[in-house]
Amino acid sequence: MFYKKILYILLALYLSNCSSKTQKNITSNLLDFNKNSTDTNSTQKKEMNKTPKTQEEWKAKLTPEEYYVLREKGTERPFSGEFENHHEKGIYVCKGCGTELFRSETKFDAHCGWPSFYEGIDKSNIKEIVDRSHGMIRTEVTCAKCGGHLGHVFNDGPIDKTGLRYCINSISIGFVSKE
Ligand code: FE
Secondary structure: OHHHHHHHHHHHHHHHHHHHHHHHHHHHHHHHHHHHHHHHHHHHHHHHOOOOOOHHHHHHHOOHHHHHHHHHOOOOOOOOOOOOOOOOOEEEEEOOOOOEEEEHHHEEOOOOOOOEEOOOOOHHHEEEEEEOHHHOOEEEEEEOOOOOEEEEEEOOOOOOOOOOEEEEOHHHEEEEEOO
16 A cells, blocks of 8 residues: 555656656747747848849849839839828838838828828938939939939928928838838
């Protein structure tokens, strides 16, 4: 009888040890999974924001319409873009490389057919170039990081703000919601 009791106690101790080992393994597997999943997410993010270098890489990354506007300085048809009438809170980023360009707070309705902003997030993210095409002298706006064509900036913006109107092609930008 005494030996039987000892045997039961030993068996109970053995089983409880096994179960805690299994729990430890499950927890460690879960931690590994989460770590791998975070690694995959950041790898995917890096891949998305990777800036192409050659014409072929740009063509592989962008749709033909995006390529035409961003890389060949095209213009989308007025009132056709997805952000012309868009009022969510967030950040507008370069479609080519993910650089942050405009805050939703600086977007205003210019009734011109393209999304318009009175100010960029950071001057160093936007490059301005004199554009003498089509018999006009305008100021072209490009992404400072990847050189993608965004649109033009004019001096007819809201006078109580900067007085500027960054007239941007919807197709050149993406949107990151902050709501
Ligand atoms: Fe860019």
